[in-house]
Amino acid sequence: MSVSLGSVQLRIMQVLWTEGEATARRITDALSESSPIAHSTVQTLLRKLEAKKAITHIQQDRTFVFRPLIAENEVTRSAAQDLLARVFQGSLSGLMAHLLESEEVSESEMKRLRELIESKAKESKK
Amino acid sequence: MSVSLGSVQLRIMQVLWTEGEATARRITDALSESSPIAHSTVQTLLRKLEAKKAITHIQQDRTFVFRPLIAENEVTRSAAQDLLARVFQGSLSGLMAHLLESEEVSESEMKRLRELIESKAKESKK
DNA sequence: ATTTGTCGTTTACCGTGGTAAATTACAATC
DNA sequence: GATTGTAATTTACCACGGTAAACGACAAAT
Numbered sequence: 001m002s003v004s005l006g007s008v009q010l011r012i013m014q015v016l017w018t019e020g021e022a023t024a025r026r027i028t029d030a031l032s033e034s035s036p037i038a039h040s041t042v043q044t045l046l047r048k049l050e051a052k053k054a055i056t057h058i059q060q061d062r063t064f065v066f067r068p069l070i071a072e073n074e075v076t077r078s079a080a081q082d083l084l085a086r087v088f089q090g091s092l093s094g095l096m097a098h099l100l101e102s103e104e105v106s107e108s109e110m111k112r113l114r115e116l117i118e119s120k121a122k123e124s125k126k
Numbered sequence: 127m128s129v130s131l132g133s134v135q136l137r138i139m140q141v142l143w144t145e146g147e148a149t150a151r152r153i154t155d156a157l158s159e160s161s162p163i164a165h166s167t168v169q170t171l172l173r174k175l176e177a178k179k180a181i182t183h184i185q186q187d188r189t190f191v192f193r194p195l196i197a198e199n200e201v202t203r204s205a206a207q208d209l210l211a212r213v214f215q216g217s218l219s220g221l222m223a224h225l226l227e228s229e230e231v232s233e234s235e236m237k238r239l240r241e242l243i244e245s246k247a248k249e250s251k252k
Numbered sequence: 253a254t255t256t257g258t259c260g261t262t263t264a265c266c267g268t269g270g271t272a273a274a275t276t277a278c279a280a281t282c
Numbered sequence: 283g284a285t286t287g288t289a290a291t292t293t294a295c296c297a298c299g300g301t302a303a304a305c306g307a308c309a310a311a312t
Contacts, residue, residue: 005299006300007212007299023259024259025258039302040261040301043259044302045299045300048300062259062307064259075213076220076221076224077224077227077228079209079213080214080221080225080228081225083205084229086133088206092225092235092239093238093239094202095202096222096239096242096243097242098202099210099218099221100242100243101203102206102207103207105246109219110243110247112219113219113243114243116219116226120226120236121236130268132269133269151289163270163271163272164273165272165288165289166271166272166274166291167270170269170270170271171270171271173291174268174269174270188288189290190289
């Protein structure tokens with residue numbers, strides 16, 4: 001159920017989600033683009049992710065190819081819910097207020113937001 | 127700047143924010159209402175919070191009275207920004223979509239949300 | 253055949269959060 | 283004055299995330 005991931009573990013998962021599958025080397029390279037990380041570190045984290053059933057691997061030739069076992073949805077949803085409950089005591093508008101206040105929001109993003117709200121309002125109106 | 131707190135530390139801060147100030151005993155009692163916690167645990171965490179300059183204390187008689195040094199704003203904002211950046215790669219609508227999908231949102235909450243968006247839209251229209 | 257490079261595996265360390273018992277200090281009560 | 287109760291402090295674990303070197307296995311290159 002509640003899949004909690006550390007920040008680097010999350011970044012590893014994000015690579016796997018976008019690529020579908022990847023080798024440890026591939027992941028190390030991808031992560032190193034933003035900030036350098038030792039290959040063995042990535043491997044250790046892959047091990048830990050596998051231990052908690054977040055990923056699995058198959059062997060191809062000599063190397064492991066990793067695949068996500070849990071969906072991005074699951075992780076992002078529980079992270080969002082967790083923040084909402086823990087930090088904002090469930091107040092969606094409280095969370096929203098903070099973000100609107102402190103973030104730059106593009107025009108198109110605002111439009112999408114408004115649409116989200118409208119469609120939700122419509123559906124809850126039965 | 128970035129004030130990162132654990133979940134129990136956050137709950138301690140929440141007591142301090144709502145009460146303005148409190149003794150360790152008071153905090154232990156408040157937290158124990160939801161789930162029991164040892165008084166010494168609370169004291170240890172108070173110590174750690176003080177070490178990272180999140181709170182301070184003054185002595186009254188024999189007991190310490192703790193006060194928050196950082197505002198709730200600071201913590202909630204950085205938590206929200208952190209989630210947005212790390213988990214949703216900055217996509218506010220992505221975060222919003224998840225929350226609207228998985229949460230029950232009351233009528234009044236929806237109204238407040240819509241108002242937030244509208245007022246933000248208005249102000250950014252200069 | 254030996255070297256080199258690349259895997260995966262083992263092992264180890266540190267920081268932080270959380271947990272709490274044990275100890276010390278001291279005021280109030282009996 | 284001895285006991286009791288409550289504070290704060292000290293000390294000790296454990297789990298987890300992150301970090302990475304060291305080691306061993308093995309295929310490819312020289």
